[in-house]
Amino acid sequence: MPESSEQPTVERAITLAGDLHARPAGALAVAASRFASAVSVTVGGATADAKSVLGVMGLGATSGQHIRIAAVGPDAEEAAATVIVILGEATKVGE
């Protein structure tokens, strides 16, 4: 993807410890929405806006799947890091 020099892009990945149900999807969207950067979540061939709870739930991501996060914008580094932490916490088995 083309990118301008002033828009840092940060990519991170995590393997889900549990299914991405409504509550973790909500936590993810609330957290992502606090950043100025655009944040996307990709699972398999599907990509959703991390700030859209319905989009994230629509991915139907399940335990063991590999999720890729891409953040583009001024606070991309912090946004990607925060989203990864939430995905790790919120999908722990038992949720």
Next chain:
Amino acid sequence: MSAAVPTVGIVLVSHSAELAVGAADLAAQVSGGTVTIIAAGGTDDGTLGTSAAKVMRGLTDADTGAGVVVLPDLGSAVLTVRAVLEDRPGDRVILADAPFVEGAVAATVTAAAGADIKAVAAAAEEARHARKL
């Protein structure tokens, strides 16, 4: 997390009291419980229908300073909400044209992130384009 900054409140107007309460519970759980969500469902005597008095109380209770987004379940709930809004011209209220459950969840999550009233209403209305499958 953002206790100092008021978030947009949500009023769910349903013909069914149980449906309004259930959708409010779901939206609260998904969004982390930081947004004021008021269920205004059923008539004053508890039957199926909508109540101007409940909507009026809901608008008052939901407004913590950042305005209120109202979601009606079916068409005639819109009539009740509009009638109430005509009597409250000063309110910062947006009546959102959105699917009830998806709109409630999307609006509440967006409000929880600190978005303004227009962004919260837009999130509710965009919910009709979100695919589940």
